[in-house]
Amino acid sequence: MIRTLSLVSALALLPATALGQEPSEDALNAKAAEAEMAMEAKAETPQVGLPNGAEAPVASFVDTAGKTQTLETLAGPKGTVIAFVRSADWCPYCKKQLIDLEAAARPLAAAGWTLVAVSYDPVDILARYKADKRLSYELLSDEGSAAIKAYNLLNTDVKAGSRFVGIPHPAIVFVNADGYVAKTLREEGYKARPAVDLVIETAEGL
Structure with a gap:
C-alpha cells in the first residue's frame, strides 16, 4: 500500500523549505510515522461502542x-x-x-x-x-x-x-x-x- 505524507505533516515542513533548508530524510520519516500513528489510533477507536482497553463505565x-x-x-x-x-x-x-x-x-x-x-x-x-x-x-x-x-x-x-x-x-x-x-x-x-x-x-x- 502506498503511503503519502499527510497535509499537516507537509505544512509542518514548510518553514524549513521556505528558508532553503532541505529537510533531512530522518525528519521526513519521523513526520510520516507520526501522521501514520495518528491515523491508526483514530481507526482503532470505534464510533460505536468503547475501544478495547477502555475502563468499563460504572453502571x-x-x-x-x-x-x-x-x-x-x-x-x-x-x-x-x-x-x-x-x-x-x-x-x-x-x-x-x-x-x-x-x-x-x-x-x-x-x-x-x-x-x-x-x-x-x-x-x-x-x-x-x-x-x-x-x-x-x-x-x-x-x-x-x-x-x-x-x-x-x-x-x-x-x-x-x-x-x-x-x-x-x-x-x-x-x-x-x-x-x-x-x-x-x-x-x-x-x-x-x-x-x-x-x-x-x-x-x-x-
Whole structure:
C-alpha cells in the first residue's frame, strides 16, 4: 500500500523549505510515522461502542427479580459478557439472539464468564420473556438507557418521541474481571448478530 505524507505533516515542513533548508530524510520519516500513528489510533477507536482497553463505565441494572445489579455483583472469575439488545418485546432479531445465546451460557460459565443481556425494556417484560423461553442467564433492565449511553451504544438515529428512543446498537461486550473492555463484537446493521460459536471462542481466548 502506498503511503503519502499527510497535509499537516507537509505544512509542518514548510518553514524549513521556505528558508532553503532541505529537510533531512530522518525528519521526513519521523513526520510520516507520526501522521501514520495518528491515523491508526483514530481507526482503532470505534464510533460505536468503547475501544478495547477502555475502563468499563460504572453502571447499574435491574434483574428480573427486581434486584439492582452491577458488574461487580455479576462478574464471573474472568468477567462479564454483556449482550446489548434492542428489545425482548418487539424486536424479532433480538428475541432470536436471546434464545440462541442460551447455548452459550454454560460454555461461558465454564470459561469463567457470566453471560447477561441488557435492554431498555422494563423488568416485567424481561421477566416474562425469560420465563417463557426458560433462559438460564439473566436479562437486565436498563430503563432510561443510562448504561447503553455510557457504553457509547445508544442509537441516535431514532426520532425524538418514538417508542424506540433509548435502544442500543446491538453489541456483545466482554468486560474483564479488572473492569476493562476486553473485546466488543458487532455486526453491520441490526439484523445480523455475532454467532454463538464466535462468542464462546472469543471468551475462551481472552
